[in-house]
Amino acid sequence: MNPHLSFLDGRVLYFGRFLPLHEANSLYRHLRETVPWQQERIRMMGKWVLQPRLTAWYGDPDACYSYSGLLNRPLPWIPVLEELRNRIEAGFSSSFNSVLLNCYRDGRDYMGWHADDERSLGPDPVIASLSLGAERRFFLRLKTSVREKHSNTPYSKDQTELLLGSGSLLLMRGGVQQDYKHALPKALRVNESRINLTFRRIMR
Numbered sequence: 759m760n761p762h763l764s765f766l767d768g769r770v771l772y773f774g775r776f777l778p779l780h781e782a783n784s785l786y787r788h789l790r791e792t793v794p795w796q797q798e799r800i801r802m803m804g805k806w807v808l809q810p811r812l813t814a815w816y817g818d819p820d821a822c823y824s825y826s827g828l829l830n831r832p833l834p835w836i837p838v839l840e841e842l843r844n845r846i847e848a849g850f851s852s853s854f855n856s857v858l859l860n861c862y863r864d865g866r867d868y869m870g871w872h873a874d875d876e877r878s879l880g881p882d883p884v885i886a887s888l889s890l891g892a893e894r895r896f897f898l899r900l901k902t903s904v905r906e907k908h909s910n911t912p913y914s915k916d917q918t919e920l921l922l923g924s925g926s927l928l929l930m931r932g933g934v935q936q937d938y939k940h941a942l943p944k945a946l947r948v949n950e951s952r953i954n955l956t957f958r959r960i961m962r
């Protein structure tokens with residue numbers, strides 16, 4: 759499978775039409791209606807706040823994931839997610855034991871700057887991120903610590919912007935989480951919702 763776009767020396771690949779649009783749309787509707795979406799509370803700078811999006815976590819029974827002070831036990835795989843996992847694994851010869859689902863109800867929901875660099879994901883995680891529904895902007899930027907370490911190297915571009923369309927797949931690998939943060943900012947002109955699935959491998 760050839761990517762439509764390749765960034766950061768091939769460590770970030772974008773496949774604009776991983777799923778045909780009709781399939782992306784029906785999958786989006788199915789997940790929007792059937793997943794037990796929850797708005798979790800997380801601890802941020804000493805305060806409990808509601809996450810600015812809805813989430814659900816599926817995976818193998820032992821793929822527990824701790825995240826902002828929460829220990830997430832996965833829901834058991836459902837057929838649509840298992841089938842998608844198999845297709846993604848076959849396409850990229852990687853293996854995943856869990857998937858985090860995010861639902862951004864409209865453009866007010868967002869995901870702040872972070873890297874998926876928790877120890878439980880191992881030193882060099884491969885993350886496959888499938889988008890459904892509303893198109894949203896996604897940013898990647900070099901971590902400050904990395905930029906300082908290489909301050910002699912003139913980086914032509916520290917921040918990369920991508921548009922994630924319905925049915926697209928973004929593959930992040932090759933140490934991207936060590937060097938870069940990413941974010942899905944608010945988009946106040948967007949009124950439709952978007953679902954994102956990040957397939958991951960949790961290490962024991």
Ligand SMILES: O=C(O)CCC(=O)C(=O)O
Pocket residue numbers: 858860869874887896922940942954956
């Ligand atoms: O919604 C997205 O595209 C990004 C999700 C993400 O970064 C995450 O779940 O860690």
Ligand SMILES: [Mn+2]
Pocket residue numbers: 872873874940
């Ligand atoms: Mn992430």
